[in-house]
Amino acid sequence: MLTARLRTSLDSLRLWLRYAPGDALDSLLGRRAALVPPRRLAYVGPGDFAYLGQEFRRYFVELGGLQPGDRVLDIGCGVGRMAIPLIDYLEPPARFDGFDVSRRMIHWCQEHITPEHPNFVFEWTDVYNRQYNPGGSIDPGAFRFPVDDGSKDFVFATSVFTHMRAPGVEHYMAEIARTLAPGGTCLVTFFILDEVSRAHRQSDASAHHFVHEQDGYYSAHQVRHEIAVAFDEAEVKAMLVRHGLMLKSIEPGGWSGRRGALSAQDLVIAQRG
Template sequence: MLNSQPSVPEIIIPDELLPPKELRLSVGGSFKAIGTEFFRYFIEIAGLQPDEAVLDVGCGVGRMAVPLTQYLSDRGSYEGFDIVESGITWCQSVISTRYPNFQFQRADLYNQYYNPTGSEEASNYRFPYSDNHFDFVFLTSVFTHILPDGLENYLKEIYRVLKPGGRTLVTAFLLNEKSLSCLESGLSTLELPEIFENYRLADKRFPESAVAYEERFFVALAEQGGLRVNSPLYYGSWCGREDFLSVQDILLMGKP
């Protein structure tokens, strides 16, 4: 349960902002349901305001952007980047043409699945935005597909582009006493048989398919990068726990 939730406005997503079926299927899950679910978290957990500057890291085909078109004011702004060209092209041609304060760009990052010819590694990538630019940065289903060097770099980049007092909401698979117990009991929907120091993989042949991090390691990296991790964390159902908020674990962090 969320405590002291701000009021979440009811939004209606116009049909013209729905991507073609093949693009929606490429990201998995329900486009509308997941987008509106996280829109609620952005307000209830992170306190997103309509006039703030927002960055969506790994924006895909605009699943999170579309609900925000119905919420951010003309004084607010949205930037998103992703590695899949078809998704970015659709977002630019459909969303940006209707909402000029929503901008998208492609990052030529290597990914074994989505961009195997990518020219840059996540561990070295510098977000294409100035320092202290955004009020709110979010990453959904990014840290579940990124290895430790990339995770460390992205956390530092989030800190760099956030304004002082800014917030970031991220999702992850966190390994702690409860999730490890669930894994050992066979309750998890995700098998993580490949064990390394501080993290586990679903398949070491395809390491970016699914990555879970020890919670203490994740929090320590964030704090070393300058971020403050808010309490409580919002744990997910992925490991088979009975009490959960979403599927993945959710952390809210801030730049002091």
């Protein structure tokens, strides 16, 4: 536990050292727009922060059927990469809730998004994640999302289940089913091992090599599993069934080197019956 915390602190320090000069310059030159987090916080994955937000807004609307009046839940919302582009799409009083295990990221959202947009609400949850919150006191396999049963029309998790072990993901699926209103939709990203990505598993074209088989999932790193986690396609489908979610579609991602993919990660879209 101590080593995990130390590693996370070192990771944060590395990010700070890498991005602090650019952040300082942005502040000095007044280059950063109000709703753009500093680079050291905005690093929630590779790629352009704003572009990816817009990309996912399109998927939410075109693949997930997100409507301007929908009540939305963002699981593992990070520093608002997906929330920010939805500000001018969702029409108040449509409420957007986001929660995350990173206190710093939630703090930024609460300070910079909610004051101007009070229908966008963010909550820090002290759930354990070896990579993101190694001191967390709550087991992800027992965490109750901070929203009521059947209170959301659209629930999503982008690049979150790619950093969680199987018991947590299984439980989060049950929570998605609990919080979705009947007919509501979820869009969740995964690294899915299907025929194509499995064949590419060790190739240079693959961004992650999921060669460590664990209990119900695969990790790309022998010890620090939460760096990147994959699931068998059959297991993802079975999980949806177990929680009464009907699969609408899987859009394979390009992470494994697959050509012609829509996005980087695999998109899973499902509906509560």
